[in-house]
Each structure stands twice: as structure tokens, then as C-alpha cells.
Amino acid sequence: MASDGVDIRTQGLSKTFGTIEALKNLNIEVKKGSTFGFLGPNGAGKTTTVRILSGLLKPSAGQASVCGYDVNKQRDEIKAITGLLPEAPGLYSKLSAVEFLEFIGALNDISGEVLKNRIDSLLGILGLEGRQNDLLESYSSGMKQKVLVASTILHEPQLVFLDEPTSRLDPAASALVKEMILAMAKETETTFFICTHMTDFAEDVCEIIGILNEGILTTLGTPKDIIKNVEASDLEEAYLKIVGGEVDRESLLSWRQ
Amino acid sequence: MARKWLVIAKTEFLVATSRFHSMRKAVSLLIVAFAMVWALFIAPAIMSAFVDLFAAEIQMILAVAFPGLMRSVMLLLWVLVLIYPISFALQEIRIGQWEIMLSNNVSTRDMLFGTFLGKLPSYGLLVLFMAPVLISPFAIVYQVSLVGQALMYGVLYITALSTLWFSNVISTAIQAKLGESSRGNDIAKALSMVVAAIVIIPMYGIMYFAGPLAEIMGLDVFLVLPSTWGADLITWTAIYFNGIGLSQSTILAFESILLFGPALDFLLVAAFSIVMLGIGFAASDRLFTIQAGARTEVVTTVGRDNLFLRGIRSILSGSFGVLVVSLLKDFGRKAQNLSRLGYGIFLSILLPLIMNFSGLGATVDDPLFVPMMTTLMTGMMLSMLGGIAFGGIGFLDSKDQLWILKGSPNGASKFVRARVASHILFALPIALISTTSVTVILGLDVVVFLAMLVYVYAALCGAILIATGITANNPAYEDIKSSAFMINTGLTIVIIMLSSMFTMIWGILIMISERNIPLGLLVNIVPLLLVGSIVVFIGSKRLSMPDN
Numbered sequence: 001m002a003s004d005g006v007d008i009r010t011q012g013l014s015k016t017f018g019t020i021e022a023l024k025n026l027n028i029e030v031k032k033g034s035t036f037g038f039l040g041p042n043g044a045g046k047t048t049t050v051r052i053l054s055g056l057l058k059p060s061a062g063q064a065s066v067c068g069y070d071v072n073k074q075r076d077e078i079k080a081i082t083g084l085l086p087e088a089p090g091l092y093s094k095l096s097a098v099e100f101l102e103f104i105g106a107l108n109d110i111s112g113e114v115l116k117n118r119i120d121s122l123l124g125i126l127g128l129e130g131r132q133n134d135l136l137e138s139y140s141s142g143m144k145q146k147v148l149v150a151s152t153i154l155h156e157p158q159l160v161f162l163d164e165p166t167s168r169l170d171p172a173a174s175a176l177v178k179e180m181i182l183a184m185a186k187e188t189e190t191t192f193f194i195c196t197h198m199t200d201f202a203e204d205v206c207e208i209i210g211i212l213n214e215g216i217l218t219t220l221g222t223p224k225d226i227i228k229n230v231e232a233s234d235l236e237e238a239y240l241k242i243v244g245g246e247v248d249r250e251s252l253l254s255w256r257q
Numbered sequence: 258m259a260r261k262w263l264v265i266a267k268t269e270f271l272v273a274t275s276r277f278h279s280m281r282k283a284v285s286l287l288i289v290a291f292a293m294v295w296a297l298f299i300a301p302a303i304m305s306a307f308v309d310l311f312a313a314e315i316q317m318i319l320a321v322a323f324p325g326l327m328r329s330v331m332l333l334l335w336v337l338v339l340i341y342p343i344s345f346a347l348q349e350i351r352i353g354q355w356e357i358m359l360s361n362n363v364s365t366r367d368m369l370f371g372t373f374l375g376k377l378p379s380y381g382l383l384v385l386f387m388a389p390v391l392i393s394p395f396a397i398v399y400q401v402s403l404v405g406q407a408l409m410y411g412v413l414y415i416t417a418l419s420t421l422w423f424s425n426v427i428s429t430a431i432q433a434k435l436g437e438s439s440r441g442n443d444i445a446k447a448l449s450m451v452v453a454a455i456v457i458i459p460m461y462g463i464m465y466f467a468g469p470l471a472e473i474m475g476l477d478v479f480l481v482l483p484s485t486w487g488a489d490l491i492t493w494t495a496i497y498f499n500g501i502g503l504s505q506s507t508i509l510a511f512e513s514i515l516l517f518g519p520a521l522d523f524l525l526v527a528a529f530s531i532v533m534l535g536i537g538f539a540a541s542d543r544l545f546t547i548q549a550g551a552r553t554e555v556v557t558t559v560g561r562d563n564l565f566l567r568g569i570r571s572i573l574s575g576s577f578g579v580l581v582v583s584l585l586k587d588f589g590r591k592a593q594n595l596s597r598l599g600y601g602i603f604l605s606i607l608l609p610l611i612m613n614f615s616g617l618g619a620t621v622d623d624p625l626f627v628p629m630m631t632t633l634m635t636g637m638m639l640s641m642l643g644g645i646a647f648g649g650i651g652f653l654d655s656k657d658q659l660w661i662l663k664g665s666p667n668g669a670s671k672f673v674r675a676r677v678a679s680h681i682l683f684a685l686p687i688a689l690i691s692t693t694s695v696t697v698i699l700g701l702d703v704v705v706f707l708a709m710l711v712y713v714y715a716a717l718c719g720a721i722l723i724a725t726g727i728t729a730n731n732p733a734y735e736d737i738k739s740s741a742f743m744i745n746t747g748l749t750i751v752i753i754m755l756s757s758m759f760t761m762i763w764g765i766l767i768m769i770s771e772r773n774i775p776l777g778l779l780v781n782i783v784p785l786l787l788v789g790s791i792v793v794f795i796g797s798k799r800l801s802m803p804d805n
Contacts, residue, residue, distance in 0.1 A: 090657025094590035106579035137439035
């Protein structure tokens with residue numbers, strides 16, 4: 001299937017869980033080598049979208065193609081060329097970072113010297129070289145997240161889905177991941193689809209941002225355009241204006257009466 | 258000021274009864290009402306009928322070995338009340354909840370007393386159900402008056418309560434020591450299995466060796482156990498309030514066996530209760546000390562792969578070998594998995610031993626009977642318990658782990674294949690330990706040993722296929738309280754049992770009529786392996802499917 005320079009294309013993509021409509025009629029296009037940010041409150045449908053696009057979840061309606069492959073029919077092809085960083089870390093606590101990455105490499109049919117060299121390089125870049133043989137059970141949540149980031153890009157995917165990549169990282173590690181995304185997007189034409197709550201991170205990294213609220217894509221555009229359209233000073237203010245949730249200080253203290 | 262211990266106790270009760278939700282009060286009342294009816298009417302009636310039915314035998318046993326038997330029975334209750342709360346508490350380390358309580362200025366004494374009170378309803382019910390079964394045969398045979406019976410139950414309850422308090426103190430201390438970490442949780446779960454195994458010994462002892470156990474328990478050395486003081490006090494109560502007119506010489510005979518008089522036993526029971534209470538309150542500040550955090554806990558660094566793992570890598574080259582080795586490491590490094598397998602080995606050895614040493618093995622006059630039944634029992638016991646250890650909790654840690662596996666092409670089916678291969682490798686030493694132990698203890702010959710080893714190993718492999726298939730079909734992760742885990746465990750046991758028994762009669766007939774143990778065992782094992790292959794195939798397919 002030809003991708004026409006577009007890595008993700010959805011048409012009327014919807015997902016229902018029983019009576020709950022998690023995603024309603026999503027229509028987006030993400031260009032190859034671009035960085036797409038998906039913003040929205042908790043339960044907006046971001047993770048559901050990622051799971052459908054990465055072939056883990058069946059859509060209830062609509063069409064979607066990822067790197068030219070149909071999400072309904074060619075899931076294994078999609079998985080082979082994409083990487084997924086899930087929202088919560090599902091690491092093997094009794095494996096070391098090296099052993100876990102070997103395991104992930106083997107799942108993606110990479111082994112031998114190529115895998116070993118990649119693991120060493122990635123752990124070095126992420127600042128884990130001194131702890132690479134320690135069991136993951138003793139890692140902090142930030143270190144676990146770094147290992148997961150490494151596992152996501154280990155097989156050099158063409159498209160990477162990142163679900164809250166920096167939520168557990170300290171500022172330095174967050175900046176490192178940010179730079180890594182920008183470098184990979186620019187130098188290797190890797191496409192990134194990033195779900196996040198961090199508006200400043202999205203503003204810095206993403207070329208196009210979609211804001212999802214209650215399963216509906218309410219806004220789509222560059223960070224600058226979004227900020228300009230709602231007359232906000234930055235993306236956080238724009239996000240609050242679009243999604244709601246602007247702070248009223250008086251009501252915040254009403255519980256004390 | 259609100260009594261904080263009461264708030265904690267109420268919360269513990271809400272947690273314990275959470276599965277009833279809105280019907281909590283009605284269900285609780287119903288259970289208590291049934292327990293009362295059971296304790297006052299049903300259990301005494303059943304035990305009375307039982308005593309009447311085997312009047313001569315039971316009366317003889319009770320007359321001869323009353324003190325020893327009462328000590329055995331009380332030991333079982335004591336171990337149950339002591340061990341089970343520890344075992345359950347260790348399955349869920351709750352340091353996070355302690356932090357909330359401590360940050361809300363709750364005293365550690367309130368925390369200790371509140372958690373103890375919170376456990377009372379469930380373990381109180383356990384005692385309420387068990388007490389009449391344990392006490393009424395003695396009360397019936399000795400025709401103990403109502404006042405005497407009330408005192409017997411009173412002593413039993415006081416012993417049980419002080420033991421529960423003691424158990425609460427121990428479990429709190431262990432939880433604090435282990436801390437809320439991945440490693441601590443793993444060790445705690447492993448310990449919970451080890452302590453649970455302790456309950457088995459007095460239970461099987463009473464089931465199969467009532468006579469010898471009563472004799473052993475009559476020894477003076479058991480006077481150090483608090484359960485013995487309670488048991489002896491109950492015995493004294495039954496003697497003093499008996500309605501069968503025990504002669505002075507009989508009472509004197511009891512005195513020589515019991516060694517301690519009723520006053521000393523009473524003092525010891527009371528002192529144990531008070532001292533335990535004192536120790537608990539005095540040590541509460543130390544008990545609720547939150548220890549290791551993420552930066553301070555023990556860090557385990559892994560070394561180079563050992564010879565065995567390197568061998569597997571070279572035999573199973575490529576990605577599959579890496580997967581198998583990774584999963585062997587992941588499974589083998591978890592203390593809880595090893596503990597569960599140890600428990601399986603322990604039970605698989607214990608049952609044939611009991612069968613032989615309790616005299617059941619001698620009931621059939623055929624030299625083939627003991628090796629045949631031992632092999633079948635060891636195989637079935639190990640396959641059921643091994644199946645749960647390999648399939649249930651040893652399969653996947655979390656849903657997030659599953660997302661990672663499913664995120665790679667054919668990841669789920671590759672994982673299932675590698676998991677099965679790693680478990681089958683792991684099962685070999687398990688089968689070897691179990692079979693060798695049984696062979697050495699029972700003095701079986703080499704041919705029987707080899708036949709048993711092959712059978713037990715094949716049974717374990719069949720169980721691994723079944724359990725892995727069932728868990729892949731309905732992953733339960735590490736949550737042993739989830740309905741998925743309960744269903745999987747039940748299904749695993751039922752399918753393994755049915756598959757093992759499907760051709761068992763035929764297999765036994767071949768062994769007896771043809772005098773051919775290997776052929777009989779082969780006939781026995783085929784359905785288990787066949788069903789296992791089908792179940793794991795279905796499980797693997799289902800796990801690979803995208804979620805709906």
C-alpha cells in the first residue's frame with residue numbers, strides 16, 4: 001500500500017467500549033518524518049488512539065493506515081516497523097536493563113552483535129551504563145522510563161508511538177528524550193506520534209498538535225496557530241481555553257467554609 | 258477525639274468485605290447467623306452422630322489419648338490462626354497505607370490494635386466454625402456440663418485471640434522489614450508460601466496419624482508451646498466438669514500425663530496473652546518503621562550467564578534462544594516462583610509418604626501397588642501445583658507487559674512458545690528432585706525410579722501446557738485475588754485432573770494385568786499431553802488477537 005509521504009491516515013476512526021464512546025470520528029494525517037502531538041485530558045481517548053494505530057486494539061468503525069498498512073488487516077506489518085512506548089512501564093523486574101533490551105530485541109527478531117552494540121550505545125546515551133547489569137526492580141521510575149524509551153527505538157522503527165514519554169522523567173532526562181526525538185525526526189526521518197499532558201514539551205517538540213477532548217478532535221494545527229487562534233500567550237493557556245479547566249481562585253478555597 | 262483504632266478496624270473490615278459491596282451488611286449478618294447456628298446446633302449434631310456411629314473406637318481413642326489428641330487439635334488451630342494471617346498479610350505489602358496513617362498523626366499503637374481488630378471478624382468466624390468440630394467430640398464423650406463446655410470454648414477463644422495478636426505483630430514486623438519494593442513484595446510472597454506449608458504438617462498429622470501424633474504430642478517437650486497450655490486447660494475443664502464420673506485414680510493418671518496443673522496452665526495462658534499484648538504495644542513504634550526506599554534498597558547486579566544458559570543460547574540460536582534464556586532468568590529469579598515450586602515438591606513427596614507410612618499402602622497385597630500408586634500420586638500432585646506455579650502467576654506480571662509483547666510482530670505467540678520452552682526446561686530438576694526423594698525414602702528400585710521420572714516429568718510438561726494455555730487465554734497477571742486468577746486456578750486443576758484420570762483406570766488395568774508399568778503410565782499420560790497441546794494452541798491464538 002502506498003503511503004504518499006503520509007505515515008498515519010485515519011478516516012472516521014471510532015472506538016466504543018460498551019456504551020462509552022472513547023473515540024469519535026477521528027480524521028488526521030501525519031506526514032512522514034514529522035512529530036505529531038496528541039494532547040487532551042485524562043480519558044480523552046489518546047491511549048485508545050495509539051493502541052488502535054499500533055495494532056493492539058480493533059477500531060469499532062472507520063479506517064486507518066499506518067505507514068501504508070491497514071490497521072484492520074496488516075497488524076503484524078505495522079508492528080514490525082513501529083515502536084510503542086506504553087503509558088505505564090511493564091518491565092520485567094528480575095531482568096537487568098541489558099537482559100530486558102535483549103528480550104525486546106529478540107521479540108523483534110534482532111540478536112547477535114548488532115543488538116549488543118545497539119544496547120550498549122543506547123544505555124550509554126541515556127546515562128544508564130553504570131547500572132546496566134542491575135536488576136530493574138531497583139531502578140527509579142525515571143530510570144525505568146529511560147529503559148522503556150530505549151526498548152521502543154531499539155529496532156529502529158519508522159514510526160514511534162510515545163504515550164506520556166516524559167511523565168516520570170526529571171528535567172534533565174526529559175530534555176535528553178526531547179533532543180533524541182528531534183534528532184531522530186530530523187536525521188533519520190522517523191515519525192513520532194506523541195501523547196502527552198505536558199504542553200511545554202509538546203510546544204517545543206511537535207510540529208502539529210491535535211487536541212482531543214471526550215473522544216473528539218477539537219483542534220488541529222501548529223502550536224503557533226493554535227495559540228494565535230484562541231488568543232493565548234502559550235500552549236498551556238490555549239489548551240485550557242480549548243479543553244476548559246481555567247482556574248478560579250475563589251472557588252478553589254470554598255471548601256474551607 | 259475519635260478512636261482511631263476503631264476507624265482503622267472499620268476500614269480493614271470494609272476492605273475484607275469489599276467483594277460484597279452494597280450487600281455487605283446483609284451478607285455479613287447472614288454469615289454470622291449461619292456460623293452461630295453451625296456452632297450451636299449443626300456441628301454438635303453432626304459430631305454427636307459421628308461419635309455414636311463409631312462409639313467404641315472413638316471413645317477408646319479419646320479415653321486413651323485425650324490429652325495428646327487435644328494438644329494435636331489445638332496445635333492445628335493455633336498454627337492456623339498464627340500462620341494464615343501472616344501468609345495473607347505477606348501477599349500484599351501495605352507500607353503506603355502506613356504512610357497515610359502516620360502522616361495523619363495516628364499512633365502506632367492505634368495502627369496495631371486497629372489492624373488486629375480488623376482481622377477479628379474473619380478469623381473469629383474461622384474459629385467459630387472450627388471450635389465446635391474440635392471441642393464437641395470431647396465434650397460429648399465426657400458428657401461435659403454446659404458450664405464446662407462454655408469454659409472450654411472460652412479457653413479456646415482466648416488462646417486463639419492472643420495467637421492472632423501475636424500473628425499480627427509478626428506479620429507487621431516482617432512487612433516493615435521487607436519494605437514496599439518489587440524485591441520486598443517478591444520475598445513476602447515467597448515467605449507466604451513457606452509459612453502456609455507449615456499448616457499442612459499438623460493437618461495431615463491429624464488426618465492420617467491421629468494415634469501416633471497424640472502419643473508424640475503427649476511428650477513433655479511440647480509443654481513449651483502455648484497451644485499445649487490452652488489444650489491442657491481445656492482437658493482439665495473437661496475432666497473437672499465431666500458427667501461420666503471419672504474416678505480419682507483416672508484423674509490422677511491424667512495429672513501424671515499433663516504435668517502442669519490447671520492453675521499453672523491458666524496462668525501460662527493468661528501470661529502468654531498479656532505478655533504478647535505488652536510486647537506488641539511496647540514495640541509498635543519499632544514495628545511501623547518504614548525502611549528501604551528506591552535509592553536505599555538492595556541492588557542486585559547480574560553477572561555473566563552461567564554454563565547452562567550459555568548452552569541453551571548455543572543450542573537454540575537466534576531470537577528464540579534469547580527469549581527462552583530471558584524468560585528462564587525472569588522466572589527463576591523470583592523467590593515467589595521458587596517458593597511455589599518448593600511447595601509443590603513438598604506436597605508431591607508428602608502424599609505418597611503418608612499413604613505408605615500410615616498403612617494405606619499395605620491394604621492391597623500386590624508388590625506393584627505401592628510403586629504404581631506412588632508414581633500416579635506424585636505425578637498428579639506435582640502437575641497440579643506445578644501447573645499453578647508455572648501458569649497462573651509465573652506467566653505475565655502486568656497488562657503493561659502484555660502491551661509491550663503485543664507491540665512486536667507475532668510477539669504474543671513468540672512469547673508463549675518461549676515461555677513453554679523455558680518452563681519445560683525448568684520442570685526437569687523439579688521432577689528429578691521430587692522423584693528422587695520419593696524413591697530414596699520409599700526404597701524403590703531403579704526401573705521404578707526411571708519410569709516415575711519420565712511419567713512425572715511428562716505430567717508436569719502436560720500441566721505446563723494446560724496452565725500456560727489457560728492463562729494466555731485469560732491473563733491474571735500477579736493479582737492472586739482477581740477473579741481471573743481464581744477462575745484460571747480452578748480450571749487448571751480441573752482440566753489437569755480430568756486429563757490425568759481420563760485413561761487412568763485403563764492404565765492401571767494394563768499395569769496390573771500386563772505387569773507393565775511403563776505401558777500403563779504411557780496410556781495414562783497421553784491425554785494430558787494432548788489436551789495440553791490443544792489448550793496452549795488456543796491460548797496462544799487468543800493472546801495474539803487484538804483487544805476488542
